[in-house]
Amino acid sequence: MKTNKLSYGALLLSMSAAALSAAPVQADERSGKEVVETICATCHATGKDGAPRIGDKEAWSQRAAKGLDKLTQNAVTGVRKMPAHGGQAALSDIEMSRAVGYMVSGGHSTDTNKAYSSPKTRTGAQVVEERCKECHAEGKSGAPKLGDMNDWKPRLKNGVAPLVKSAINGHNSMPARGGLANLSDAEMKSAVEFMVGKTGGGAGQAH
Ligand code: HEC
Numbered sequence: 001m002k003t004n005k006l007s008y009g010a011l012l013l014s015m016s017a018a019a020l021s022a023a024p025v026q027a028d029e030r031s032g033k034e035v036v037e038t039i040c041a042t043c044h045a046t047g048k049d050g051a052p053r054i055g056d057k058e059a060w061s062q063r064a065a066k067g068l069d070k071l072t073q074n075a076v077t078g079v080r081k082m083p084a085h086g087g088q089a090a091l092s093d094i095e096m097s098r099a100v101g102y103m104v105s106g107g108h109s110t111d112t113n114k115a116y117s118s119p120k121t122r123t124g125a126q127v128v129e130e131r132c133k134e135c136h137a138e139g140k141s142g143a144p145k146l147g148d149m150n151d152w153k154p155r156l157k158n159g160v161a162p163l164v165k166s167a168i169n170g171h172n173s174m175p176a177r178g179g180l181a182n183l184s185d186a187e188m189k190s191a192v193e194f195m196v197g198k199t200g201g202g203a204g205q206a207h
């Protein structure tokens with residue numbers, strides 16, 4: 001379709017424009033190329049389960065008509081046989097958006113640190129109710145308990161941001177994204193803020 005081709009071209013243009021102002025890749029973040037080659041290629045190299053193939057311009061230009069933000073959102077939350085986060089819950093927003101950019105451009109895009117609007121359909125309270133409570137209500141496997149100031153205080157010494165990061169990545173008995181791969185970064189942030197708020201402690205207040 002003509003309109004799709006046009007928007008595909010416009011997308012590539014805006015991506016290369018964004019690349020001009022791209023900040024260097026941070027050590028703990030993988031590049032789009034790396035993520036695609038190690039994770040997404042499992043399906044997207046061969047077209048397994050109907051995955052659009054890397055380098056298939058026709059297939060990607062149709063999807064790109066939705067815009068890069070929407071494509072990234074669908075890759076984060078999962079769509080039909082596309083698993084949330086490509087099955088790797090620890091991938092961050094920035095890594096996902098770079099991987100999508102890399103695939104859509106057929107491997108030509110330079111990584112950007114352009115933020116995209118992380119999907120947020122569930123509130124922090126809803127996420128905690130749906131998932132986090134399972135361990136954090138009673139403190140299962142050493143999880144800091146909801147509403148227990150003593151449990152949270154030592155973890156909050158550098159504020160909420162590092163906690164959000166470690167909850168996304170997972171550590172020790174805490175699974176990445178609490179084991180719910182379709183949670184977005186924004187939803188994880190709200191959930192952590194909600195849990196921390198429950199302690200009544202001043203999140204981010206340095207003493
Ligand atoms: C287990 C197989 C599998 C893996 C791994 C996988 N995908 Fe997919 N992906 C699919 C399938 C199947 C579709 C087609 C879904 C549909 O539209 O029905 C798809 C579709 C997509 C789409 C298009 C979504 C849309 O709205 O049209 C994007 C973007 C995407 N994948 C990104 C990724 C990224 C990024 C990774 C790696 C982090 C990844 N995928 C890993 C199977 C996979």
Ligand code: HEC
Pocket residue numbers: 127128131132133134135136140141142143144155162163164166167171172173174175177178179180183188191192
């Ligand atoms: C399967 C059990 C389980 C689930 C489900 C779970 N957690 Fe955890 N969580 C843990 C455990 C265990 C720890 C303590 C890990 C440690 O510090 O050793 C933890 C620690 C944390 C921490 C502290 C991180 C740090 O760096 O100190 C945060 C924040 C957190 N979880 C957020 C969440 C959020 C948000 C959810 C829901 C999306 C969730 N957790 C779901 C088990 C779980």
